[in-house]
Amino acid sequence: MSVEPILKGRNLVKRYGKVTALDHCDFDLLPGEILAVIGDNGAGKSSLIKAVSGAVIPDEGEVFLEGRKVNFRSPIEARAAGIETVYQTLAMSPALSITDNMFMGREIRKPGFRGKYLRQLDKPAMEKFARDKLSELGLMTIQNINQAVETLSGGQRQGVAVARAAAFGSKVIILDEPTAALGVKESRRVLELILDVKSRGIPIILISHNMPHVFEVADRIHVHRLGRRLCVIDPKEHSMSDAVAFMTGAKEPPAEAVAA
Amino acid sequence: MSETDNYETAASRDGDFASFDDHKKGLLGHFHNALHTNPALVPLIVLVAAVIGFGILLGSRFLSPFALTLILQQVQIVGVLAAAQTLIILTAGIDLSVGAIAVLTSVIMGQFTFRYGIPAPVSVVIGLGVGTALGAVSGWLVSRVKLPPFIVTLGMWQIVLAANYLYSANQTIRSQDIEAEAPFLHFMGVKLQFAGATFTLGVIVMVLLVLILAYALKSTAWGRHVYAVGDDPEAAQLAGVNVHGTLMSVYMLAGFICALAGWVMIGRFGSVSPSATTGVIGNIQAITAVVIGGISLFGGRGSILGAFFGALIVGVFELGLRMAGADPQWTFLLIGVLIIAAVAVDQWIREVSS
Incomplete structure (x- = not known):
């Protein structure tokens, strides 16, 4: 491989009691790509993603971000390093506004006395930033950025969560089942949003069960099986049936894909 | 990829994905929306209506500066306790120990001064410190040991109340003695009068406390985190909020405010x-004010101004009905109705049409 992966996992092992969720697993995310991670339930997809995003600490193995070894002990540390994760649950507070949610945990304070001693938040600045980010991603026609998140539809919430990740995720964005809870039309919008984020040069890890979605947007597909990377395939060279067959063990993966 | 894989393009793409236009909801919808954004509006309306109602009924007897400021004096202890209770309930907790902590800390402020001869201001500071420490214990049990707040504070209530009786040996320190030897303990009872209106420092502290907390909850990151933790702690954690730190700060601050209520109690009672009744019913009074104030017991919703209005509503009913010569049981009956009505309104507000 000539290009240095932006995010790289080597020999990752994670055990929960007697269960081995990750079995000497490798992982590579190249700059600017959308890498889909697919695998059957229980194959260890979530453990893999958690291991590279700091949500779990692997028992063995190493994670490298831009070639440098990193040891994230929490998702907050990973976030500080530029890795944003959009969880399936979205991690949003329904009663709070879009702005509050976008800035949760990294609020902007007013400059000068009011920010320093009264610790006053700079609401106009945060609202402007939130509005700009949402419009940048085509989540347009926002009239009320202070609307509570619970008043948004599922797709709109996903949109806000992706916008939050895109706004702050400088290096990697991880999306966990972004379309799982959405209707057909909303899924479509979220996929467009994902391509939009990619076009801005930020690499994306997409975890999904939805093969049509994966094949539509992914540049490469990491097939996870039995706690390790079985192969990485090119969606243009393989069919969805192939992918499912590799994933479930019905078919042997091609030799060159395993080496990749 | 085969054609059949593109079935989803059949769905039209031209619908707005994130348009945030207000739906045409009519008058009721706008009212609903206003309540959703300003949860303190309902108790404010009830408060104003109650004052006008009793004003019509009782005339200038009720609408006098004396009577209206008397209400403030009568609610000052509950008002301060309700401020503490608000913080806890916003994090989806509940604090049954607020009144007990207030009584114990008032006893500590008194006994430290009289039993050990410690200067009164130092005793007050020690009392405030003990309140904060008790809050820290509850907070640690809730946040780290993951015990339900109801259980933690139910136990804490009994422990604190019993410790209060054991430590004080059930002795009362008389008002005259305090006046003669340690007037500083009466500081919160100092009266300021203008044109018939009487304000004690305790009342002023209560109002300032509510205003400061309202600012902190609305306009600082800490306040936003309190709401987020009450709304969904896991989501807040994943979004980068220090949930443990937020909970600890809330319980410690609540303990401190309860101790402040203890100091206010000395000023009020002399x-x-x-054996002050606050130790036994202070928690229920505070919860009543908070609930009437429109703060959701499920956490994450409501405003501290609402709790303040809630405390005032109870005070207005108590004084108004007493002046009208009604049986005091009517007060309790009406407050019961208000509690149920307030929660019903809360449920209605939470029902969000999307």
Whole structure:
């Protein structure tokens, strides 16, 4: 491989009691790509993603971000390093506004006395930033950025969560089942949003069960099986049936894909 | 990829994905929306209506500066306790120990001064410190040991109340003695009068406390985190909020405010009594004010101004009905109705049409 992966996992092992969720697993995310991670339930997809995003600490193995070894002990540390994760649950507070949610945990304070001693938040600045980010991603026609998140539809919430990740995720964005809870039309919008984020040069890890979605947007597909990377395939060279067959063990993966 | 894989393009793409236009909801919808954004509006309307109602009924007897400021004096202890209770309930907790902590800390402020001869201001600071420490214990049990707040504070209530009786040996410190030897303990009872209106420092502290907390909850990151933790702690954690730190700060601050209520109690009652009723019913009074104030017991919703209005509503009913010569049981009956009505309104507000 000539290009240095932006995010790289080597020999990752994670055990929960007697269960081995990750079995000497490798992982590579190249700059600017959308890498889909697919695998059957229980194959260890979530453990893999958690291991590279700091949500779990692997028992063995190493994670490298831009070639440098990193040891994230929490998702907050990973976030500080530029890795944003959009969880399936979205991690949003329904009663709070879009702005509050976008800035949760990294609020902007007013400059000068009011920010320093009264610790006053700079609401106009945060609202402007939130509005700009949402419009940048085509989540347009926002009239009320202070609307509570619970008043948004599922797709709109996903949109806000992706916008939050895109706004702050400088290096990697991880999306966990972004379309799982959405209707057909909303899924479509979220996929467009994902391509939009990619076009801005930020690499994306997409975890999904939805093969049509994966094949539509992914540049490469990491097939996870039995706690390790079985192969990485090119969606243009393989069919969805192939992918499912590799994933479930019905078919042997091609030799060159395993080496990749 | 085969054609059949593109079935989803059949769905039209031209619908707005994130348009945030207000739906045409009519008058009721706008009212609903206003309540959703300003949860303190309902108790404010009830408060104003109650004052006008009793004003019509009782005339200038009720609408006098004296009577209206008397209400403030009568609610000052509950008002301060309700401020503490608000913080806890916003994090989806509940604090049954607020009144007990207030009584114990008032006893500590009194006994430290009289039993050990410690200067009164130092005793007050020690009392405030003990309140904060008790809050820290509850907070640690809730946040780290993951015990339900109801259980933690139910136990803490009994422990604190019993410790209060054991430590004080059930002795009351008389008002005259305090006046003669340690007037600083009466500081919160100092009266300021203008044109018939009487404000004690305790009342002023209560109002300032509510205003400061309202600012902190609305306009600082800490306040936003309190709401987020009450709304969904896991989501807040994943979004980068220090949930443990937020909970600890809330419980410690609530303990401190309860101790402040203890100091206010000495000013209000004059004496220091370990058997003050606040120890037994202070928690329920505070919860009542908070609930009438429109703060959701499920956490994450409501405003501290609402709790303040809730405390005032109870005070207005108590004084108004007493002046009208009604049986005091009517007060309790009406407050019961208000509690149920307030929660019904809360449920209605939470029902969000999308």
